[in-house]
Amino acid sequence: MYEEEQEQTVPISPPPTAEQTVVVCGTAGGVGTSVISALLAEYRAATTLGGASWWIDAAGNDGDLHQRLRATGDPVLLRSTLGAGLWPLPEEATVTDAILNAWRFGAVPVVDAGARPLTILDDLCEPEMSVVTPILVVGPRPDLLNRAREIFTEWERTGVLRRAIVVICNQIPGLDHQGLTGLLTDVVSGQVAGVVGMDYEPVLGEGTALDREAQERFAPHTWEVLQALVTHTTAARPQSPAAQQ
Template identity: 70%
Template sequence: MSEDAQGQSGPIHPPDTAERSVVVCGTAGGVGTSVVSALLAEYRAGTSLGGASWWVDAAGNDGDIHQRLRATGDQTLLRTALGTGLLPAPEAAVSDIVLHTWRFGAVPVVDAGARPLTVLPELESDELGSVTPVLIVGPRPDLLNRSREIFTEWDQAGVLAKTIIVICCQVPTLNHQALTQMLVDAVSGKVAGVVGLDYEPVLGEGTALDKDSQQRFSSRTWESIGRLSAGTRRA
């Protein structure tokens, strides 16, 4: 039992929306977990959820996403130009973070960083049964090989079947199509979906991610984020 926004004890339920709450994990550091999760929250703010779309920083790193998104307002919950709420959540359990956002009617995208095995027990819990897990993978042979243990553990826990895998290409000259197809073939039928995110020059600059910068994204980038968003909607 938890305490709701009015201070009364009782179960806390997710908001009644088509979009599910999301927990995003990277299979390794530097694969684009924070950027992909923030863009998903921005996409949902701009298309369906408005201010109910929150991005929660639970990666445990000194991130700069709030600065790159040019967020303003109250430091406890900054807002982007599209209305996404940015919530810092240092040293908090993911399940507590999700329940906290639900108290305010928010539908969060939680950046859990490169902690897929640490977060796994929480993703198995009944509290997060309605949450969609997302795994971010880099399309390099070494990163894919390092991901095998994660896929195995998530599969044995019964979490992989509801997980969306995002293959995030961060190098412009890397031909990742063969590796992407290899991964799709390997996990076909075991995951909820696989989304490929091609190299985006604007993201490659490593600078702003605000609304003006987003307008310069290629159509393929937004198509990929749109497919990811569609995969997080209730059936």
């Protein structure tokens, strides 16, 4: 499944779909990066991309999402119950390598980059990665927002922040994150592509299965968040010359 980088006569480009390749990073561990990235890949598989929607595990952890998604099939590229491809990043590969490899197979990946937003900046600054949408996941606690200051500063310095989506993921029942969401929206207004607030989802709070049956029990606001992320990561389809005339 993974092809070693070789000299290319034609540059590798993303498949001709409106859905953009996405890299999801957490500003700290345990803020929901893996779940959000996997659910976005799942949603795209179920609604628009089918099997061309991949979730690439580049977090570098011993995760269990492939089990929670009830993935089966070829161990090289497992498939979830909704048809999304689940592919672990080889140890020797970079995030850029993984994305280019997915494009070779006609896939549109969502990459879980874990809590490494500074480490992968070089990848996000590569010229061929300019068409990739970065997502930053933040926990709705003042200490986590304060710890994220350096990340926002570095992403802004490199020009990556202006094309990024920020997700404030609330994982604590009863916590009102609206004030922090509003504050962050005010602070980064005009500097990011969008800010999305995600309320606590009881199904995710169970920490168990995330397959089709579990997703059918999601609260309406969770579906609204996924739809918002799809909107933020979908580009307008270019018109053909004939349509422009």
